[in-house]
Amino acid sequence: MLRGSGLTRMKSKEDVVQEFRVQSIQEAAIRVISRKGMASATMQEIAEEAGVAKGTIYLYFRDREELVEKTFETAIGELHKRIDAALESEGTFAERLRAVITAKVAFFGQNREFFRLYHSLRMPEGSAAQQRRQKRTCQPQFRTRVERLAVVLKQAIEAGEVRPLDPKRLALFLIETSTAIVMERLSEDAPPPESEDVELIVTTLLHGIAC
Amino acid sequence: MLRGSGLTRMKSKEDVVQEFRVQSIQEAAIRVISRKGMASATMQEIAEEAGVAKGTIYLYFRDREELVEKTFETAIGELHKRIDAALESEGTFAERLRAVITAKVAFFGQNREFFRLYHSLRMPEGSAAQQRRQKRTCQPQFRTRVERLAVVLKQAIEAGEVRPLDPKRLALFLIETSTAIVMERLSEDAPPPESEDVELIVTTLLHGIAC
DNA sequence: TGATCGAATGACCGTGCGTTCAGCGCGGTG
DNA sequence: CACCGCGCTGAACGCACGGTCATTCGATCA
Numbered sequence: 001m002l003r004g005s006g007l008t009r010m011k012s013k014e015d016v017v018q019e020f021r022v023q024s025i026q027e028a029a030i031r032v033i034s035r036k037g038m039a040s041a042t043m044q045e046i047a048e049e050a051g052v053a054k055g056t057i058y059l060y061f062r063d064r065e066e067l068v069e070k071t072f073e074t075a076i077g078e079l080h081k082r083i084d085a086a087l088e089s090e091g092t093f094a095e096r097l098r099a100v101i102t103a104k105v106a107f108f109g110q111n112r113e114f115f116r117l118y119h120s121l122r123m124p125e126g127s128a129a130q131q132r133r134q135k136r137t138c139q140p141q142f143r144t145r146v147e148r149l150a151v152v153l154k155q156a157i158e159a160g161e162v163r164p165l166d167p168k169r170l171a172l173f174l175i176e177t178s179t180a181i182v183m184e185r186l187s188e189d190a191p192p193p194e195s196e197d198v199e200l201i202v203t204t205l206l207h208g209i210a211c
Numbered sequence: 212m213l214r215g216s217g218l219t220r221m222k223s224k225e226d227v228v229q230e231f232r233v234q235s236i237q238e239a240a241i242r243v244i245s246r247k248g249m250a251s252a253t254m255q256e257i258a259e260e261a262g263v264a265k266g267t268i269y270l271y272f273r274d275r276e277e278l279v280e281k282t283f284e285t286a287i288g289e290l291h292k293r294i295d296a297a298l299e300s301e302g303t304f305a306e307r308l309r310a311v312i313t314a315k316v317a318f319f320g321q322n323r324e325f326f327r328l329y330h331s332l333r334m335p336e337g338s339a340a341q342q343r344r345q346k347r348t349c350q351p352q353f354r355t356r357v358e359r360l361a362v363v364l365k366q367a368i369e370a371g372e373v374r375p376l377d378p379k380r381l382a383l384f385l386i387e388t389s390t391a392i393v394m395e396r397l398s399e400d401a402p403p404p405e406s407e408d409v410e411l412i413v414t415t416l417l418h419g420i421a422c
Numbered sequence: 423t424g425a426t427c428g429a430a431t432g433a434c435c436g437t438g439c440g441t442t443c444a445g446c447g448c449g450g451t452g
Numbered sequence: 453c454a455c456c457g458c459g460c461t462g463a464a465c466g467c468a469c470g471g472t473c474a475t476t477c478g479a480t481c482a
Contacts, residue, residue, distance in 0.1 A: 017429090039250045043470060053431045055472080064470065119330040119394075165411065169403070173411060176395050180387035192380070200376065200384060208419030228459090254440060264461045266442075275440065424482100431476075439467085446461075452454095 022060050025050045029071045034113035038068070075114065079107050080141050087148055093156035098202045100149075101178050105194045108182045116186050118179075146171045162209050174205060233271050236261045240282045245324035249279070286325065290318050291352050298359055304367035309413045311360075312389050316405045319393045327397050329390075357382045373420050385416060 028050035033041045043064055047054040061067040086099035108115045149171040156162040162170075178201055185191040239261035244252045254275060258265040272278040297310035319326045360382040367373040373381075389412055396402040 055432065056430055058471070059429075169408075169411060172395060173392060173415065176391035177388045180391035181384060184383060184387050197380075200380060204384065204419040205415075208415040210418075266461055269441070270459075
């Protein structure tokens with residue numbers, strides 16, 4: 001993501017400033033979007049939140065669309081890193097599934113307001129062209145995750161740990177199911193402890209798919 | 212929903228015209244919102260779609276917000292009627308669960324474009340006040356549905372058909388899970404046959420919660 | 423220290439929206 | 453037939469937004 005240290009070219013002062021600005025603006029954007037929602041977050045308010053003038057944003061992002069896109073990419077990337085880590089941890093399939101779901105519940109819990117917008121990301125509104133554009137940026141990460149889980153599931157099926165079902169569809173099912181509960185938690189004023197919901201999800205799903 | 216026939220007061224001509232207008236405008240709103248998304252659906256286009264002038268809409272709805280709210284209320288109401296019907300049908304718990312999920316998958320499939328916005332309903336964006344307002348209109352219907360399912364689940368638990376878990380949370384889990392898959396289907400270009408997904412959901416869930 | 427530069431600014435512009443309201447035409451009435 | 457009332461119209465309005473660019477001014481360098 002950072003510029004290559006490949007050949008000499010140490011990070012100049014300008015680069016540092018530039019990186020700092022980009023980051024501040026993105027962080028401001030996340031805060032404002034969390035407060036106001038995607039559609040009502042204005043460039044003016046994001047600028048104020050970042051402590052710069054509106055025009056300054058346009059020095060670092062082509063237009064509003066690019067700012068929003070890049071910002072979400074950054075934020076979602078972190079979630080996916082954690083899920084991947086959990087998915088590739090040691091242990092039986094059951095243990096790994098529990099790790100993934102625990103990670104997911106925890107991460108969403110830490111970024112409540114922001115992730116209330118998760119679905120508007122995955123199911124964008126707006127013109128057809130806009131939809132396709134947004135889909136291109138979000139879907140690949142998501143699909144990758146589904147496919148990794150599918151691989152793990154296939155192994156588990158071959159090992160006799162899981163009933164023989166279509167691994168890809170099953171992976172989707174598991175991910176969507178946990179996402180749904182996690183989203184529901186975000187809209188509850190006082191959700192039950194994370195561990196309780198994790199337990200409900202994990203045990204139900206394991207019973208549901210186990211041999 | 213219609214005015215009471217309680218005491219005489221037959222439907223006057225004006226009432227008929229009024230109802231017709233309200234309905235046309237709402238139907239137009241659904242079509243335009245389906246095409247353009249919630250934020251990009253303009254009053255102008257809704258008016259054109261309904262075959263009336265923009266000003267006419269304001270004779271029947273206070274403002275844009277009221278139009279959107281009432282429209283969604285109408286549309287979601289239909290879905291809930293069908294789910295209730297399935298929930299109260301005859302048969303074992305397993306049969307009723309299958310009926311509910313079949314109904315849900317089918318109904319979403321019939322209104323694909325519109326229900327892509329389902330989540331922006333349940334998790335509204337915009338100012339905090341707007342969020343609370345929208346929540347008040349949508350949540351009750353939803354909560355009612357969860358509670359009805361919880362009752363059925365409780366019976367099934369007492370009958371020994373289902374493992375002893377918190378019925379309310381379990382109801383939420385089942386509903387959210389099926390919603391998630393249904394939503395996923397909406398974003399797929401070529402989803403598998405409805406029956407396949409229904410089968411996956413039903414069997415997995417039943418295995419997951421059965422004694 | 424004065425010259426130079428370019429990052430940052432914010433007043434400004436065009437656009438497109440929701441909302442209004444003065445007036446139009448048409449069906450009913452005397 | 454002349455009149456009236458009312459549902460409907462759509463041009464016009466005000467506003468808030470995204471995006472621009474002439475101007476400012478602190479850092480840098482000879």
